Amino acid sequence: MLKNKEKNIIGVFDSGLGGLNILKHFLKDLPQYDYLYLADTARVPYGNHSQETIYHYTLEAVDFLFKQGVRLIILACNTASSQALRRLQKEYLINNYPDRRILGVIIPLAEEVSRSKRIGVIGTRATINSQAYNLEIKKINNQAKIISNSTPLLVPLIEEWPVSKDIIHKILKKYLKPLKEKRVQELILGCTHYPFLLKDIRKIMGSHCQVFDPGHIISIKLKNYLQRHPEFQTENSKEGKLQFYISDESEKFTKLGSKFLGQTIKDYKIAKL
Amino acid sequence: MLKNKEKNIIGVFDSGLGGLNILKHFLKDLPQYDYLYLADTARVPYGNHSQETIYHYTLEAVDFLFKQGVRLIILACNTASSQALRRLQKEYLINNYPDRRILGVIIPLAEEVSRSKRIGVIGTRATINSQAYNLEIKKINNQAKIISNSTPLLVPLIEEWPVSKDIIHKILKKYLKPLKEKRVQELILGCTHYPFLLKDIRKIMGSHCQVFDPGHIISIKLKNYLQRHPEFQTENSKEGKLQFYISDESEKFTKLGSKFLGQTIKDYKIAKL
Numbered sequence: 358m359l360k361n362k363e364k365n366i367i368g369v370f371d372s373g374l375g376g377l378n379i380l381k382h383f384l385k386d387l388p389q390y391d392y393l394y395l396a397d398t399a400r401v402p403y404g405n406h407s408q409e410t411i412y413h414y415t416l417e418a419v420d421f422l423f424k425q426g427v428r429l430i431i432l433a434c435n436t437a438s439s440q441a442l443r444r445l446q447k448e449y450l451i452n453n454y455p456d457r458r459i460l461g462v463i464i465p466l467a468e469e470v471s472r473s474k475r476i477g478v479i480g481t482r483a484t485i486n487s488q489a490y491n492l493e494i495k496k497i498n499n500q501a502k503i504i505s506n507s508t509p510l511l512v513p514l515i516e517e518w519p520v521s522k523d524i525i526h527k528i529l530k531k532y533l534k535p536l537k538e539k540r541v542q543e544l545i546l547g548c549t550h551y552p553f554l555l556k557d558i559r560k561i562m563g564s565h566c567q568v569f570d571p572g573h574i575i576s577i578k579l580k581n582y583l584q585r586h587p588e589f590q591t592e593n594s595k596e597g598k599l600q601f602y603i604s605d606e607s608e609k610f611t612k613l614g615s616k617f618l619g620q621t622i623k624d625y626k627i628a629k630l
Numbered sequence: 631m632l633k634n635k636e637k638n639i640i641g642v643f644d645s646g647l648g649g650l651n652i653l654k655h656f657l658k659d660l661p662q663y664d665y666l667y668l669a670d671t672a673r674v675p676y677g678n679h680s681q682e683t684i685y686h687y688t689l690e691a692v693d694f695l696f697k698q699g700v701r702l703i704i705l706a707c708n709t710a711s712s713q714a715l716r717r718l719q720k721e722y723l724i725n726n727y728p729d730r731r732i733l734g735v736i737i738p739l740a741e742e743v744s745r746s747k748r749i750g751v752i753g754t755r756a757t758i759n760s761q762a763y764n765l766e767i768k769k770i771n772n773q774a775k776i777i778s779n780s781t782p783l784l785v786p787l788i789e790e791w792p793v794s795k796d797i798i799h800k801i802l803k804k805y806l807k808p809l810k811e812k813r814v815q816e817l818i819l820g821c822t823h824y825p826f827l828l829k830d831i832r833k834i835m836g837s838h839c840q841v842f843d844p845g846h847i848i849s850i851k852l853k854n855y856l857q858r859h860p861e862f863q864t865e866n867s868k869e870g871k872l873q874f875y876i877s878d879e880s881e882k883f884t885k886l887g888s889k890f891l892g893q894t895i896k897d898y899k900i901a902k903l
Contacts (some may be wrong), residue, residue, distance in 0.1 A: 409879070527796060
């Protein structure tokens, strides 16, 4: 346990700016923490790469964050969570930083929906191919039927908003069709970019399907985790500091990122990954 | 000059599979050469990254190709050509391999269109922001008016073909509108993916605008270059060998890549970049 609780910084990693959607909820629900957000803007997007490459890139990111003094990291990125988290915990964390923690987004979201009979999942190709959500949901509810679809065009289309405005609804309908046909009762948005389309997705899926905002769920679960783990807690009194690192200059990170975060990103540093 | 001309291998580099569009023309026009095609599938796409990052990645790719014995490299990638070529020639080539050559795609395409009054250019954000085509065209024809537009959604949409079929025409019309309104007489497809949409683009631009297949132009220019540079020539009699290297496992490379190349890609090796 740290002697000086004020030094606890929560690291948030995403391949790009999508994780700012998650960080937004942390800032609301856990404002007393310091946060260090890292985006691998030099190698984004991860979603079409192999497991080995995603593991290697995520390892570098996590290592960078730990070297900045972070003791608890949230892999906000679904692709990194599904492809790298387990191996990082087994091979890297235990040997290098046994008293620190890396948490992902798959388990908290899987727990949330696992009481339903028919569950939908959308995400990048890597996340869907990994079957990570299926595995975690089945652990809790072996009877659940999981219908998943990879939706690789959503990230580039969201990132080119508003040019994509006229066409995004059409592709969304196409991607969601098999999930709607199977009458899924709950839908996991398995990529941090997708809450940007929350209203559209809810409209297409209809009132019989519950579509959560993943940032909201993950933030609540983190709050619970911190209550159970006093070693990562921080003083309640002070307002946290917020720092951003990106691995490559990116106008998009500050422009679109500020939209995702709900506040202006004024300053960032470059991380050599 | 090499004593054994048979050993001349032409290296073709692209961030992804788009350059196979160019290689297809080389195989037709210069079948006697050996080719080594390298795609940086672990870090594709380059088009939204900073100049520094693109330079760094391209340097690693070029260095890899030279270490395989390649003596002449074509940067088929417009983004790499516009962001890295000049600096590679000045800082890297001269110090490391002064008797080898790296050629790009910007100059041959700029030369081809530069007699027109109004020239259109489309490409990735990095290529368009670099103004590389503008600079090269203006060197030849200072009076030319150049109208360019970055079209960042075309690569992901082409890569997700045929899911994107219903929407690609709509976004293409939107992207080409400012060029059509300015009545450009010739249009440069400044990205190796775009010939995939050649028919659509020609249809939208109409009969008053000439839209070249960049692979065809670059191949003819390479043929001329090789005639002027006997040190890179090879024996006419033999049929060349074709090798592929990619930096990350990619199903897309063999599947969509075979479509781009016009023949099946059966085998490849992994390059650690």
